[in-house]
Amino acid sequence: MIVRTSVADLLRLPHLRLSLFAGGEGLGRAVSWAHASDLDTARDWMAGDELLMRNGFTLPSNGADQAGLLQGIADAGASGLVIGEDPRTPVLRNELAAAAEACRVPVLVAPYSVSFAAISRAVADANSRADAARVAQVERVYAAVRDALGGTPSESPVVRVARELGCRLHLLDPRTGHPLGPSRPEPAPGLVRAVLDAVRERDGRIPGVVHLPLPGGARALMVEIPAAEPTVLVAVDLPAPASDTSLLHHLATVAALEVARHSMTMEHRRRIGAELLAHMLDARTDEATAKRELADFGLEPSDCVLVAVRRGDWAGQRDLHLTLERHRIPWLLLSRAPLLYALLPDEDNALSAVRGKLGNAAVFGISDPLGTARRTPAAQREAVWALSVAASRPDRSARYGDDHGYTVLRGVDEARRQVERTLGPLLAYDERHGTELVASLEAFLRCRRSWQRTAAALRVHKQTVMYRMQRVEQITGRALAETADLAELWLALQARELLDGPSRQWPAADEPD
Incomplete structure (x- = not known):
């Protein structure tokens, strides 16, 4: 003793x-x-x-x-x-x-x-007499770190340290109370409630050590772990002298190592999922294979939607897979500039988690339910089409088929006919002469028909923009000063985006010159 x-x-x-x-x-x-x-x-x-x-x-x-x-x-x-x-x-x-x-x-x-x-x-x-015991406990902690760095351990370092110290250690997401990867078993409901209540009382700001009262008079200690996503280590029944702050933070070091290893595992899984989604978008996988691989990610095609996202917080996009995993939401993610694609369950909590991570600046277009894997390319066109509508909505999101101003172009066939009728001559001219009149027209309309903004977006002189718009009028037979002609041209550009996806990221209408 x-x-x-x-x-x-x-x-x-x-x-x-x-x-x-x-x-x-x-x-x-x-x-x-x-x-x-x-x-x-x-x-x-x-x-x-x-x-x-x-x-x-x-x-x-x-x-x-x-x-x-x-x-x-x-x-x-x-x-x-x-x-x-x-x-x-x-x-x-x-x-x-x-x-x-x-x-x-x-x-x-x-x-x-x-x-x-x-x-x-x-x-x-x-207390110098107790130093030897404390050193022995710290040595146990870092023996687990050494073994983890030396190769793939048979059990997580946190689980091993908990067993050797005779206590319970949990790595939890403080927003949901869910355990992190290999830190299971699941914590007791009373412990989860205590964690969530403590974090809520402090508005998510966790000080050095938080004391958690547990049912039955027991107590636990909670410390924050540095990680891309909020993470806490909760220690229950720490033995003396392990109840001092120094040893608790040594344990936090082991926990941080485990979080980093788990993040590496999730990054590998993200890359595999991105490859699968790319194959589905490009129709490079058969239905049976796609369905089997989707099941490995916990996804059922009949219950999924494809979401196209423009803009949003870059760091949020980088760590979005970690957020979804913490919320136990199955996912596939693929970045194809300028858009991020996410295959998610058609559930409010999934879309809310993505919105919360990417921020209010992100714009969301949501497809009809996927149904089958072979319908993924069509779902991509639906999501991009909905995205073009979403930018003008207060919540900056839209679902394909929602009531909007482009009801005449809800179908792909109608969109293709609109493009051929209105933009066909202009597209043919660009292809023959290597020009960019269609792209210039789109930039001009997205930039509120401002010569200066369009020139900046295209990185050309203002006079060049004026010349190109004159050629657009000559080739299409439509006048940019006429409201009806403008509406037809804009509708055709939106239809083309539905069919082919956005060609590039243009300045938003609310961005300053």
């Missing part, structure tokens, strides 16, 4: 000249470390068994507030509270004394001439 110094041991050290104010029944509490903080939320940075030292002039003068401060650190498992006396220290109230007796947490007073450094040094010296 590891013997630690107690509050009573410190009280007996003559050079510290500590005096007891209240809470004498807690003098037997072990002290692992002495921690100085004047924060009102100091409990959020404590792991338990610490002696909190606070300057007297920062102490609340109100009795209820003094008692609340003590209750907070008692809930965090503090060994005691040391108040450093100075000329501005308020009167220590009866409410503080009553709280100390009720919580059995000693309140000590240090004279102005004794520094907090002297108290910290005394605790460290007194």
Whole structure:
């Protein structure tokens, strides 16, 4: 058994000249470390068994507030509270004394001439006997790291460390409470509720250490893990002296390694999924093979839609597969500039997760249900068509077949006829002469018929744009000053985008010159 110094041991050290104010029944509490903080939320940075030292002039003068401060650190498992006396220290109230007796947490007073450094040094010296045990525990932690780096471990490092320390460790997504990959088994429902409640109370901002009350009076500690997606490590029943903050953060290092390994696995899976979706879009796979491979990703064609996304947060696109995996949403993702394609279940939570990750600037076009894998190329045209409608909608999303201004072109055949009738001569001219009149016309209309904006978008002189638009009028027989002709040309361009996909990313109408 590891013997630690107690509050009573410190009280007996003559050079510290500590005096007891209240809470004498807690003098037997072990002290692992002495921690100085004047924060009102100091409990959020404590792991338990610490002696909190606070300057007297920062102490609340109100009795209820003094008692609340003590209750907070008692809930965090503090060994005691040391108040450093100075000329501005308020009167220590009866409410503080009553709280100390009720919580059995000693309140000590240090004279102005004794520094907090002297108290910290005394605790460290007194606990030197426990160092060997702590080192042994840290060695177990990093043995798991060494084995994980040396090859593919037979079990996750987190699971191994938990077994060797005789505790429970969970890697969780703090937004959903779902465990991360190999960190299973599933946590108890009470633990998940405690995690979600703690994160919600703090608006998602997790301090150094969060103390989680569990059903039955048990307690757990939660720390944040650095990762692309929010991740926390939750430790339950840590043995002494593993309850100190230093060892907890060593465990967080092992957890970070596991998160990184899991992210690498998911990146490999993303690449395989992108290849599958590319084959489906290009009709390079048969129905039976596609259905079998989709099943490996948890996708059923009859329940899926294809989503085309323009813009959105770049970092969000990069890590979107991690977000979907954390929410347990099956997916295939493929980036084909300027669009991102996602094959997802036709469920609100899937689309909401994508929207939340990519941000409000992203524009979404959603196909009809896929039905069969061989319908993927048609679903791509539907999604791109819906995307052209979505940009003008308040929520920046649209489904193929929704009621909109282009009802005459809901079908592919109607779109093809519109392109041939209106743009056919212009497309033929471009092909014969190697010109870009169709692209220039599209840029001109998307740029609000601004010569300056169009020239910037095409990277040509304004006079060149004017000349090209004159040629467009001559070849198509339509006048850009006529509203009816403009509408017909724009409709034909939208139909062409439906058939072939967008040729490039043009400036949005709301972007400045």
